[in-house]
Amino acid sequence: MAMASPVDDERLTLAGLLFEANAGLVNELSKRLETESGLSTQWFGVMLRLARSPGQRLRMTDLAAQLTLTSSGLTRVVDRLEEAGYVRRETCPSDRRGSYAALTPSGKRKIESALPKHLDDLDECFISLLTDRERRDLEKALRKVRDAVYPQGLVNGPRAAC
Amino acid sequence: MAMASPVDDERLTLAGLLFEANAGLVNELSKRLETESGLSTQWFGVMLRLARSPGQRLRMTDLAAQLTLTSSGLTRVVDRLEEAGYVRRETCPSDRRGSYAALTPSGKRKIESALPKHLDDLDECFISLLTDRERRDLEKALRKVRDAVYPQGLVNGPRAAC
DNA sequence: CAAGATTGAGCCCTCAATCTTA
DNA sequence: TAAGATTGAGGGCTCAATCTTG
Numbered sequence: 365m366a367m368a369s370p371v372d373d374e375r376l377t378l379a380g381l382l383f384e385a386n387a388g389l390v391n392e393l394s395k396r397l398e399t400e401s402g403l404s405t406q407w408f409g410v411m412l413r414l415a416r417s418p419g420q421r422l423r424m425t426d427l428a429a430q431l432t433l434t435s436s437g438l439t440r441v442v443d444r445l446e447e448a449g450y451v452r453r454e455t456c457p458s459d460r461r462g463s464y465a466a467l468t469p470s471g472k473r474k475i476e477s478a479l480p481k482h483l484d485d486l487d488e489c490f491i492s493l494l495t496d497r498e499r500r501d502l503e504k505a506l507r508k509v510r511d512a513v514y515p516q517g518l519v520n521g522p523r524a525a526c
Numbered sequence: 527m528a529m530a531s532p533v534d535d536e537r538l539t540l541a542g543l544l545f546e547a548n549a550g551l552v553n554e555l556s557k558r559l560e561t562e563s564g565l566s567t568q569w570f571g572v573m574l575r576l577a578r579s580p581g582q583r584l585r586m587t588d589l590a591a592q593l594t595l596t597s598s599g600l601t602r603v604v605d606r607l608e609e610a611g612y613v614r615r616e617t618c619p620s621d622r623r624g625s626y627a628a629l630t631p632s633g634k635r636k637i638e639s640a641l642p643k644h645l646d647d648l649d650e651c652f653i654s655l656l657t658d659r660e661r662r663d664l665e666k667a668l669r670k671v672r673d674a675v676y677p678q679g680l681v682n683g684p685r686a687a688c
Numbered sequence: 689c690a691a692g693a694t695t696g697a698g699c700c701c702t703c704a705a706t707c708t709t710a
Numbered sequence: 711t712a713a714g715a716t717t718g719a720g721g722g723c724t725c726a727a728t729c730t731t732g
Contacts, residue, residue, distance in 0.1 A: 370641045371577045381668040386548040387594040388676030415533045432549040461709045461714045479532045505664045506543040514550030623692045623731045
């Protein structure tokens, strides 16, 4: 009987499944999103988070944290989104160091028109594969992990508007 | 009572939890892996997959698929791993177009010395947060998703050695 | 021509340094 | 001095084109 090697540890298997499920899903969804709406997952993620926020705006720092991006990386993403007309920067009156990223009307239309098809895709590749019970259990488990390792994700509400 | 907007759809929430749990975990584990062993998650992933394979080798194409990388991307990763002495290329005698990536003895020592601490990290950030039952359920759910969207992941056994 | 692997060009991200404001 | 945002330099990936072998 063969010895179990550490490289076959079952914990690696579970982690591997998480990584692979995530990677596969992101790949498939981004391909579809790109062809259907011309949006990358990164752009979609930015615009979706802005759309969900009061006033459709978020501080650059908060948005960067939500996207697991450095503030440097976010600066460049917002540069491109601004050039495309989907987002614009707004200065923060009460703290002149900071700025907001705000969804433009064009950006709001864009995300809203892209959303229905994206939800269909999400159903097809992910949601519909699971039973109601599996979905609830999965959400609970993922939330535990997320809360433990995702520092600023969606926990922080948006700052008080200034 | 407020209308539910599509941007608040619960399916987006579940998908977002998957993305955020994954991103948070990768970030945390890669930081630790880097400081403890000087390995990136990419290098670790390559070496782990080679270590798990018969003969500690894999065809470049198969390895690329397992890592969700283009063959172009894998070529460059293996270039760097070869330069570090952890991996070497071997030509395939029966099909001279192809080549193998093979773990060197140095690479094998490296991954084996990095593994115990990495497993501890994995426990701390992920595995130990869940009950046995939650782990089993999570594995089942993730496997369904993975199998649906991860084309060549770990499904294909390695090709017959030539 | 198709398949496996590599190369050149270009994109997007990070790290470290910088500038401005609190 | 610290915090927020930006910029320059550099790394790693993808896409498209190329080379070799089947």
